[in-house]
Ligand SMILES: [Zn+2]
C-alpha cells in the first residue's frame with residue numbers, strides 16, 4: 471500500500487477501499503483483527519507537505535485486563551495528519567527539542583498507507599482495555615470470572631463473616 475506523492479495533485483487524491491492487516495502489527499498483547507480494515511482517505515498536497523484526512527473502520531479482539539476474557543472492540547477512527555519528507559525532518563530536527571519530533575514522514579516520495587492505518591488502529595486501543603466499565607474481574611483466590619456470578623470463595627467468606635459475627639455476640 472504505497473502511494474506515490476506525485477499522484478497527489480493540488481485537488482487531492484481520494485481513496486476508498488478495504489484491506490487486511492496482519493495481527494503482528496497490533497501492539498496490544500493477545501489482540502487480533504476480527505475484520506478487514508475499511509478506510510477512506512483524502513490526501514492533499516502543498517509542495518512537500520501532505521495532509522491526510524480520513525476514516526477507518528474495523529473490529530479487533532482484545533483481552534480485558536480485569537476478567538481476562540476476549541472481547542470485541544469496534545474501531546471507528548477519524549484522523550487528520552500532516553506528513554513531511556524524511557529528509558526535511560532530519561534537517562530540521564537538530565534545531566528542535568526531542569519532544570517536538572513526533573513527525574510522520576515519508577521517504578523517497580512514497581507514503582506507506584499501511585503504516586498510517588496500523589498507527590491509527592493502535593492509537594484507538596485504550597491503555598487498559600476493559601470489556602465493559604462494570605466488569606467485575608476475576609476472583610483473586612480461585613480465578614473465577616465474577617461477571618458470571620459469585621464464586622465459592624465468596625460464599626466461604628460470608629460463612630466466615632457469619633461465624634465471626636456469632637463469636638462477637
Ligand atoms: Zn472484563
Ligand SMILES: [Zn+2]
Nearest residue numbers: 609612621623
Ligand atoms: Zn473465588
